[in-house]
Amino acid sequence: MDPIRYTLSFPAPQTHYVEVRAKVPTSGHDEVELTMAVWTPGSYLIREYERHVEGLAATAADGSALSVQKSAKNRWSIATGGASVIDVAYRVYGREMSVRTNWVEAGFALINGAPTFLTLADGVPRPHEVTIVLPPSWTRSVTGLTPVEGTNESYCAPSYDLLVDSPILVGSPAVYDFEIEGTPHYLVNEGEAGVFDGARAARDVEAIVREHLRFWGSKPYDRYVFINLITESGGGLEHSNSTVLMTSRWATRTPKAYLGWLELASHEFFHVWNGKRLRPIELGPFDYEREAHTRELWVTEGITDYYGDLLVHRAGLSTREEFLDSLSDKIEALQTTPGRSVQSVSASSFDAWIKHYRPDENSPNTTISYYIKGAVLAFLLDVQIRQTTGGRATLDDAMRAAYEKYSGARGFTREEFRAVVEGVAGTGVGSFWASGIEGTSELDYREALALLGLRFKPAAPPAGKVAPKAWMGAVTKNDGGRLVVSQVRRGTPAYDAGLNADDEIVAMDEFRVRGDQLESRLEQYAPGARVSVLVARRDRLTRLDVTLGTEPPKAWRLEIDPGATSTQSAYLAAWLAGSASR
Numbered sequence: 001m002d003p004i005r006y007t008l009s010f011p012a013p014q015t016h017y018v019e020v021r022a023k024v025p026t027s028g029h030d031e032v033e034l035t036m037a038v039w040t041p042g043s044y045l046i047r048e049y050e051r052h053v054e055g056l057a058a059t060a061a062d063g064s065a066l067s068v069q070k071s072a073k074n075r076w077s078i079a080t081g082g083a084s085v086i087d088v089a090y091r092v093y094g095r096e097m098s099v100r101t102n103w104v105e106a107g108f109a110l111i112n113g114a115p116t117f118l119t120l121a122d123g124v125p126r127p128h129e130v131t132i133v134l135p136p137s138w139t140r141s142v143t144g145l146t147p148v149e150g151t152n153e154s155y156c157a158p159s160y161d162l163l164v165d166s167p168i169l170v171g172s173p174a175v176y177d178f179e180i181e182g183t184p185h186y187l188v189n190e191g192e193a194g195v196f197d198g199a200r201a202a203r204d205v206e207a208i209v210r211e212h213l214r215f216w217g218s219k220p221y222d223r224y225v226f227i228n229l230i231t232e233s234g235g236g237l238e239h240s241n242s243t244v245l246m247t248s249r250w251a252t253r254t255p256k257a258y259l260g261w262l263e264l265a266s267h268e269f270f271h272v273w274n275g276k277r278l279r280p281i282e283l284g285p286f287d288y289e290r291e292a293h294t295r296e297l298w299v300t301e302g303i304t305d306y307y308g309d310l311l312v313h314r315a316g317l318s319t320r321e322e323f324l325d326s327l328s329d330k331i332e333a334l335q336t337t338p339g340r341s342v343q344s345v346s347a348s349s350f351d352a353w354i355k356h357y358r359p360d361e362n363s364p365n366t367t368i369s370y371y372i373k374g375a376v377l378a379f380l381l382d383v384q385i386r387q388t389t390g391g392r393a394t395l396d397d398a399m400r401a402a403y404e405k406y407s408g409a410r411g412f413t414r415e416e417f418r419a420v421v422e423g424v425a426g427t428g429v430g431s432f433w434a435s436g437i438e439g440t441s442e443l444d445y446r447e448a449l450a451l452l453g454l455r456f457k458p459a460a461p462p463a464g465k466v467a468p469k470a471w472m473g474a475v476t477k478n479d480g481g482r483l484v485v486s487q488v489r490r491g492t493p494a495y496d497a498g499l500n501a502d503d504e505i506v507a508m509d510e511f512r513v514r515g516d517q518l519e520s521r522l523e524q525y526a527p528g529a530r531v532s533v534l535v536a537r538r539d540r541l542t543r544l545d546v547t548l549g550t551e552p553p554k555a556w557r558l559e560i561d562p563g564a565t566s567t568q569s570a571y572l573a574a575w576l577a578g579s580a581s582r
């Protein structure tokens, strides 16, 4: 099948445009229809990329203009005049700094497939070739696609899917490479600015890659590229042969920020297996024009997030305490989000398109993240398998078994994934599925912690005679000196008293409270005290009576139980090291 051949150029990158020229085969049709994806796989929101397309025109080989009609919001119908190949030219505006969109500026460009490439709407499989024309001061392009032999800056995607799955960085990045068993890996840093320690990051990424290869026992790619955009933004997106990460240039300067970056890189790399190849049946082949609903994002994202952190630890890049802290962050986030009693993780996954990716001030009250609850469930499931098998099997085994069985073109159904887990566990996990995945009841950590000799840190008793501090429970921000409510969670005094998001707290009783004074002012009250809170709501003053409460103690920080037995310690060591216990 004849390919579509694209040429990308950046004649004025400072204006944030990429110019696209495409040679499109017509297969002899009088009319062809072109379509643009409206979303990017891995990021579950309809984004209407077609709104950034400008000046689309089509010409025949002799340069004569062809008639172009818009046929849908993201489709263009072109009269070919009988030409076998037509030229299509358009410009795409790119100034959204995220891992799934386009960004073009004077020094570099991130080009994602979905928001850039129009393809034939007939859906006939065909190769898609891309050639990059570099601006004079830029040095190279980098992508997970295989370069066309004997060319510079030309790549061939065997399918539209792989084109969309292969973001391209164009600029002058620092490139670090390492080979493992003959397979090249690259860490590509755009924006080091003499601050981000690229050499150290590359060394540690190599250790992470080696740990993942040890975990999975397979390497299903010919080359792999970590595209790391040091742009003071955040996030990551997985692809079959690459990932895009966004981070701060200061990320290598503090242990906490650096560990967060390593865990992000590890998470995205775990997706090479879990998410990109082992996947729910609904997540491919994709319809790029409408939503793909699945209830299994807790597997794709939650289990990945659990192992992202755990494999960083197993690679020797975090201490036990740091790893337990990362896990505690997830448990704490789950246990302090009221939405956990409203939405199951299965429903959270299904509704990702309208809820997780469209959060608002009420989201914590009604939703739970399938990343967070999924990771906590993965932890509990891992320990449950270790327990029921007496330490002979683990969730690691279940993931490898699932990969073995379902990483082909078809994907797995929810029943199939569960059957694999039960096969490895040697017993039913029905109650785990019913309550943990389909339900909203509180998770029980006791057996898991008991097996591993872990416990939640006991709350520190109030120091001396200091009375417990009063608590209102509104999430606030200091908006240029104004104290503004940003979230009101259920079950808090603020919620019960009728505080609203966007209320400006002006005074408590008869005294002014400024943007940075809420904590110190609350210290003037005891739990149970009634306070009159003056708020400005859409500039109108209103008084609300708030009965202050007591801040819930921090009850969700894991630590090793000092009284752990040798059996518990052996389970803990096996879990942290990635081995069976016996």
Ligand SMILES: [Zn+2]
Pocket: 238, 267, 268, 271, 300, 301, 304
């Ligand atoms: Zn992910």
